[in-house]
Amino acid sequence: MIATLLLAGRSSAVAGSYTYCKITGVSYDYPHEAQPDQRIQVNTTISGSCVTDQMKYYSIRVDLIDLTSGNTITIGSSPIGYRAENFSVTVTDTAITPSTPNASWPVQVRVYVMNAGGGGGPGGTYLITYSATTNATIQILASTEVPEIPSLLTCLTFALILGLVAVLLAVNNGNPNLERKHTEP
Numbered sequence: 001m002i003a004t005l006l007l008a009g010r011s012s013a014v015a016g017s018y019t020y021c022k023i024t025g026v027s028y029d030y031p032h033e034a035q036p037d038q039r040i041q042v043n044t045t046i047s048g049s050c051v052t053d054q055m056k057y058y059s060i061r062v063d064l065i066d067l068t069s070g071n072t073i074t075i076g077s078s079p080i081g082y083r084a085e086n087f088s089v090t091v092t093d094t095a096i097t098p099s100t101p102n103a104s105w106p107v108q109v110r111v112y113v114m115n116a117g118g119g120g121g122p123g124g125t126y127l128i129t130y131s132a133t134t135n136a137t138i139q140i141l142a143s144t145e146v147p148e149i150p151s152l153l154t155c156l157t158f159a160l161i162l163g164l165v166a167v168l169l170a171v172n173n174g175n176p177n178l179e180r181k182h183t184e185p
Helices: 152-174
Strands: 002-007 021-031 039-050 057-066 072-081 087-096 103-116 125-140
Touching: 021 103, 021 125, 039 057, 039 103, 039 125, 057 087, 072 087, 072 103
Parallel strands: none
Antiparallel strands: 002 021, 021 039, 039 087, 057 072, 057 103, 103 125
């Protein structure tokens, strides 16, 4: 089951900079449930608009945060380009779920709009807008390891070996030409 969360974007300018961009919406799709140590994808779609003057090249950065530890799990990015009057960009983050079964895993998506050059000096990359979204929880299920069941080939091989042993024992017991050595103490 895939859960979808649509959030009204909150955008704020970094202290001391101008707000060149406004995030108008952030939505993300993620698996509502997953197995321990399973590879999952979180697809984040960001929409908004930026001041465009052909001098500023914009891109989106999306961080997936593990709220239990506070660690950044993955960082994904995608270009918006020079023409960013109205944009909608999807960024895919891939992560591995925790190995603990029967647990809730709280995560957060943090979205950044970046400007390369022209937005605070020559060259370099500058943070234009930051938007922290609300949290999501992925339920880590119990492990589904199935005990190994012998295959049909394994069972047939075992039966064939037992049959051959039985035949050899029968032949050995019924053959009067075989010499039996018996030693007395």
